[in-house]
Amino acid sequence: MKDVAQHAGVSTATVSRVLNGHAAPTPETRERVLAAIEELGYRPNALARSLRTTSTQTLGLVISDLLNPFFAEIARAVEDEARSHGYCVVIGNADESAEQEATYVRTLLDRRVDGLLLCPATDDPALVREVSAGGVPLVLLDRTVRGATCPVVRADGSEALTALARRLVGAGHSRIGVIAGPPDTSTGRERSTVFTGALGGLAQVVHGDFRQESGSQAAARLLDDGATALVAMDNLMGLGALAQIRSRGLRIPHDIALAVFDDQPWFPLLDPPISVIAQPTVEMGRAAARSLLALINGQQPDDVRLTAKLVLRGSLGEAEL
């Protein structure tokens, strides 16, 4: 910057003013400064700027699992929304591990992100408290924690799950296997609670960890127990369940009915196409980014609840179409 100033025959203050679009500098001064910047290929040091202004124009996003396409899509949406407001997003991948999540949250805070979006790996409010105590704007995404005091953006699957339950019961299924998420995550618990509630006593629940392998194992257990329908509460566990079904040579929907929470582009391509509960993923990401930006600007955004929708495609049997 000093070089630029010297080159243009002005002080660094003036260079800074030109850079930040202050009203002060004369058009001709501005011209000279811009020429010097161009000539020297100068780019301002964002670290120094942020140190001085205490604003990084950066949002932190800590997601549960980058390999889960659901979260990848969320990340993409958050980023789009943030960019359109002049913010940049730093993504941290917690890999469904609470420690790694905490590490990332702290790293991001140390780098002074202006706000933080978090898809918490567990229910435990400790980390959320820590962030709030630091006074950093925080929005929870997809999942919540016990006694959360910050805005939460999530999808509500109750209606869709109830409709799904009704349909399965109506089709005569009496042993329905539920592949649920971890009981210490809000989505893991809530989805299966709502669903099993709607099923009366017909459900058998096995908890997985939102990963393919656990879905496969859970499906194995449920199939061994004589389930005639499986519902996976997450796309990766759904993938695992499918693999298990295939490896046993079972046919959908003839031998086993299947539905999955969270849609993926390849579900319609299976034979039969898989029925799903589709979440408004992109809208969730955008809404979360918007809430966070509002919070940063001193507003108090409300929680956002978007509704998930049941999409029937054939994997539940003739009855559904």
Added chain:
Amino acid sequence: MKDVAQHAGVSTATVSRVLNGHAAPTPETRERVLAAIEELGYRPNALARSLRTTSTQTLGLVISDLLNPFFAEIARAVEDEARSHGYCVVIGNADESAEQEATYVRTLLDRRVDGLLLCPATDDPALVREVSAGGVPLVLLDRTVRGATCPVVRADGSEALTALARRLVGAGHSRIGVIAGPPDTSTGRERSTVFTGALGGLAQVVHGDFRQESGSQAAARLLDDGATALVAMDNLMGLGALAQIRSRGLRIPHDIALAVFDDQPWFPLLDPPISVIAQPTVEMGRAAARSLLALINGQQPDDVRLTAKLVLRGSLGEAEL
């Protein structure tokens, strides 16, 4: 930091030394400082530290498309490797757009990342030159650019593609549709060049843009032209091709043979399972991160070429099994 120093009855210099594990401070001084840090919940400001040390312990990763599971997996691998060396990764998503890519690269440079990993959206070496001119360590990943002067990490699919070509010809296919990537990306061009070369004159090539929709359209065109086999040079275009095949009610492999470059967890679940050319995705990401870290440490890492493998599963017809 000043507060901590005061609290512990020492100067900020001593606090800094304790923080950075210098030999100087007495065990008891260290103890007092740590106590003060604990008590005040002090966390050092990474911006200030980086400004002073000119090192951010951060790698930049600009990928072509976060929604492409191939790149998501790469990102995950890069991050793992970086973390194990004490580095943090900032991901930028270029969405296959050269401008957005340039924007991200500049943003990351402005934030003084210690090094940059780039999956270039196009062949154009301009951006690479800009980075190199700035003296920032740079490694290209998956794709290269014309006249690249920096280390490149990629998968070599030549053998697999040649084997695939031989097999298709051997099975009697004479109109083979190739759904290639954009001609201005190295992977887009090279894969189809190698493959069509190995096919003699039997190939018809349509270029897509590494997205699902383009794969679908390309497949439509090729099927209209009477192709009996389709090969998609990327998993998303493969997904599109599959959708097109399904929507026409064609059966694999009876009506049309299909193979896809780049494996995905759900390909084996289709009926029939899709034959693919599998890339060592995780190893690519790790290798790229390692090369970049070596570059940062002043070494001169070689280019890395990992080999992709043909995996036959049934979608090419009886002949293959």
Added chain:
DNA sequence: GACAGGTGTGTAATCGATTAACTACGCCCT
């Protein structure tokens, strides 16, 4: 012609860390 008021720039303090250079304090040896 002096003076208020406005405008464009420069000076220097500041953000929160790191670190070179220096000081103060023992301790040992002659």
Added chain:
DNA sequence: AGGGCGTAGTTAATCGATTACACACCTGTC
């Protein structure tokens, strides 16, 4: 006793920006 030396800790410069305040200059008015 005094000089040399090693060690623990302090002072102050520095990284590269922003910005409050001061200053110089110009214009218009009485």
